[in-house]
Amino acid sequence: xxxxxxxxLSDSGRRDLAFAALTxxxxxxxxxxxxxxxxxxxxxxxxxxxxxxxxxxxxQMLVILVRGIDLSIAANLALCGMLAALANxxxxxxxxxxxxxxxxxxxxxxxxxxxxxxxxxxLPPIVVTLGxxxxxxxxxYLLSHGAWVNENEMSGDFLAFTRAQWLGLSTxxxxxxxxxxxxxxxxxxxxxxxxxxxxxxxPEAASYAGIDPGRMQFIAYxxxxxxxxxxxxxxxxxxxxxxxxxxxxxxxxxxxxxLIGGVAIAGGVGSAFGxxxxxxxxxIIRSSLPLVGISAFWQMFINGAVILVAVLLSARRRExxxxxxEART
Amino acid sequence: xxxxxxxxxxxxLAVVLVLEFVLFSALSPYxxxxxxxSDATFNFTERALVALPLALLIIAGEIDxxxxxxxxxxxxxxxxxxxQGVGTAGLAGIGLGTGLLAGAVNGxxxxxxxxxxxxxxxxxxxxxRGAAYAVLGDRVLKDYPESFASFGQGYFAGAVSNELALxxxxxxxxxxxxxxxxxxxxxxxxxxxxxxxxxxxxxxxRYRFALFAATGLFSGLAAVLLTSRLGSTRxxxxxxxxxxxxxxxxxxxxxxWGGKGSIVGVVLAALVFGLVTFGLGLMNIPGIVMSIFTGAxxxxxxxxxAWMNRT
Numbered sequence: 001x002x003x004x005x006x007x008x009l010s011d012s013g014r015r016d017l018a019f020a021a022l023t024x025x026x027x028x029x030x031x032x033x034x035x036x037x038x039x040x041x042x043x044x045x046x047x048x049x050x051x052x053x054x055x056x057x058x059x060q061m062l063v064i065l066v067r068g069i070d071l072s073i074a075a076n077l078a079l080c081g082m083l084a085a086l087a088n089x090x091x092x093x094x095x096x097x098x099x100x101x102x103x104x105x106x107x108x109x110x111x112x113x114x115x116x117x118x119x120x121x122x123l124p125p126i127v128v129t130l131g132x133x134x135x136x137x138x139x140x141y142l143l144s145h146g147a148w149v150n151e152n153e154m155s156g157d158f159l160a161f162t163r164a165q166w167l168g169l170s171t172x173x174x175x176x177x178x179x180x181x182x183x184x185x186x187x188x189x190x191x192x193x194x195x196x197x198x199x200x201x202x203p204e205a206a207s208y209a210g211i212d213p214g215r216m217q218f219i220a221y222x223x224x225x226x227x228x229x230x231x232x233x234x235x236x237x238x239x240x241x242x243x244x245x246x247x248x249x250x251x252x253x254x255x256x257x258x259l260i261g262g263v264a265i266a267g268g269v270g271s272a273f274g275x276x277x278x279x280x281x282x283x284i285i286r287s288s289l290p291l292v293g294i295s296a297f298w299q300m301f302i303n304g305a306v307i308l309v310a311v312l313l314s315a316r317r318r319e320x321x322x323x324x325x326e327a328r329t
Numbered sequence: 330x331x332x333x334x335x336x337x338x339x340x341x342l343a344v345v346l347v348l349e350f351v352l353f354s355a356l357s358p359y360x361x362x363x364x365x366x367s368d369a370t371f372n373f374t375e376r377a378l379v380a381l382p383l384a385l386l387i388i389a390g391e392i393d394x395x396x397x398x399x400x401x402x403x404x405x406x407x408x409x410x411x412x413q414g415v416g417t418a419g420l421a422g423i424g425l426g427t428g429l430l431a432g433a434v435n436g437x438x439x440x441x442x443x444x445x446x447x448x449x450x451x452x453x454x455x456x457x458r459g460a461a462y463a464v465l466g467d468r469v470l471k472d473y474p475e476s477f478a479s480f481g482q483g484y485f486a487g488a489v490s491n492e493l494a495l496x497x498x499x500x501x502x503x504x505x506x507x508x509x510x511x512x513x514x515x516x517x518x519x520x521x522x523x524x525x526x527x528x529x530x531x532x533x534x535r536y537r538f539a540l541f542a543a544t545g546l547f548s549g550l551a552a553v554l555l556t557s558r559l560g561s562t563r564x565x566x567x568x569x570x571x572x573x574x575x576x577x578x579x580x581x582x583x584x585x586w587g588g589k590g591s592i593v594g595v596v597l598a599a600l601v602f603g604l605v606t607f608g609l610g611l612m613n614i615p616g617i618v619m620s621i622f623t624g625a626x627x628x629x630x631x632x633x634x635a636w637m638n639r640t
Contacts, residue, residue, distance in 0.1 A: 069447070117628065121635040124585045126392070126447060130572055131628035138621030146615070244617060252455050265448045297564075301463040304456025308438070311452060315443045 015262050016274045023281050030288045044169050050283035051176035055231050057257040058183050059224035061275045066200040066217045067267035068125040073228045074250035075136035080107045081232030082140045085149040085242035092155040103233035104226050111225015115218035140244045151240040162237045183272035201268025256303045260310045338582040342597040353608040367488035373603025374492035375551040380577045381503045382543040384595045390520040390587030391446040396548045397570035398457030403427040403552035405461045408470025408562035417476045424553040432545015436538035461564040471561035481558030504592035520587030576627040577602050
């Protein structure tokens with residue numbers, strides 16, 4: 001019966017399932033060695049630590065699905081986070097809602113800049129976002145004059161928003177879970193999402209079918225930017241500090257999470273569920289390193305190794321076909 | 330037609346270079362002196378040495394963004410060698426060997442592993458720099474023998490540094506190789522149409538592998554020079570250089586889509602780039618603000634031709 005059910009799954013569905021089993025196995029292995037690892041407190045902490053990565057990776061996934069890549073995602077986050085921190089310092093009484101709107105809006109605007117360059121001028125995504133990455137970083141310096149915004153310059157509700165607990169989980173965790181659920185539902189069900197996959201899977205065929213692949217890229221970059229902007233405020237509020245170099249190099253971890261989660265860099269293949277798993281996989285490794293007694297400096301190396309294994313495996317499996325739009329036979 | 334356009338691109342770069350000279354000598358009285366200009370060359374020679382093979386790689390339709398990671402890895406390998414008491418020649422060998430090996434890993438991933446070069450090198454970039462961090466953590470290696478400093482700090486003749494002399498020699502070599510030999514023509518052919526090249530009997534993957542290995546080797550060379558000049562190794566060494574090196578190549582008129590480009594353009598771009606960095610430094614503009622300029626330049630350089638082709 002299980003074999004029959006497995007047959008109804010698409011290729012990427014099967015991959016997600018196998019990867020879920022692997023993640024679970026990793027989790028069980030760590031728990032066997034360190035029983036405290038599965039304690040509810042530790043798990044909610046793990047989710048809290050991984051929440052921003054999940055948010056960003058979901059945005060990045062959209063961009064990679066349409067054959068793009070957003071290297072500026074961490075710089076976007078840092079710039080919007082700095083903006084939120086400066087706005088909060090200037091108007092401490094304004095509350096959190098305007099800050100959420102500000103960071104989301106600015107992020108979307110920065111993402112739209114990437115999207116416009118890619119769509120209207122057909123520039124290669126890697127060059128565009130490599131460029132905007134350093135422009136956005138530089139802009140933070142110009143905004144802040146290189147100074148830090150510290151905890152004592154942040155208002156109480158600015159800091160409290162991400163940390164408030166609901167049913168044992170922080171607002172941050174709930175945001176990530178909500179966003180993940182939304183992505184899983186929308187990417188499965190909606191027509192616009194199918195357009196996105198089609199535009200990434202085969203842009204030429206998609207444009208004959210009346211879908212503008214460039215416009216899809218623009219939409220993906222804008223959404224990704226918006227998420228990055230929002231994550232900027234969340235990051236600054238969570239770590240209670242804003243400066244030019246926050247989240248430096250984080251874009252690589254985000255891309256790593258996507259690749260590990262089964263998103264194909266060639267576009268058109270990937271699922272939100274897989275990406276969330278990829279983030280949790282990284283999160284579990286990161287939080288178990290100190291338990292095993294390995295220095296945190298190994299994290300980057302392990303990420304690199306995992307990326308390479310993931311892309312090598314997917315290069316072996318991918319022989320010409322794109323799995324997401326295949327009929328479920 | 331193509332040659333005409335490229336020539337125009339290169340003359341544009343030359344004009345920019347002259348403008349920079351005029352501007353900076355007007356802005357700073359210290360700019361136009363042999364010593365200052367000799368110092369200025371250190372701003373680009375190491376990066377430009379990596380840009381030469383990378384230009385060939387990009388012309389062949391691939392990309393390597395792990396170059397800065399390779400520099401870090403090679404530098405750490407040399408630092409560890411130095412701590413074990415390896416001599417100057419041995420250290421240079423370690424640096425070059427590590428670079429070559431790392432480049433071969435990239436090449437193997439792309440050819441045998443059939444992984445797209447961008448993903449493969451994102452992975453190895455993380456892996457190589459990750460290895461540097463894993464080994465060093467927050468420590469610094471600086472037990473280099475005194476004679477090791479001669480690579481990056483020595484002068485070949487007069488005000489011409491070893492680095493500059495090396496760059497000039499390799500620029501000529503690469504120029505001749507790319508534009509005057511059958512192998513160079515083949516690289517253009519692979520970049521213009523890899524499938525057709527394959528059908529024409531060109532061992533495309535062998536070329537790709539060799540180009541990745543060469544890019545690794547030159548990253549190793551850059552690591553030797555940079556480490557020798559700084560006299561110390563931290564895992565964050567050459568952080569962000571991939572952006573600057575790729576920018577240099579693209580600013581030089583090499584098409585990101587492959588199949589087009591020239592070494593003259595890359596050399597001119599390296600000069601333009603180095604002078605801008607140095608000139609802005611003379612005017613006390615911090616590095617992070619310069620990165621705005623670098624990023625904007627990178628986008629402009631690809632956007633302007635795209636814009637002109639559109640209309």
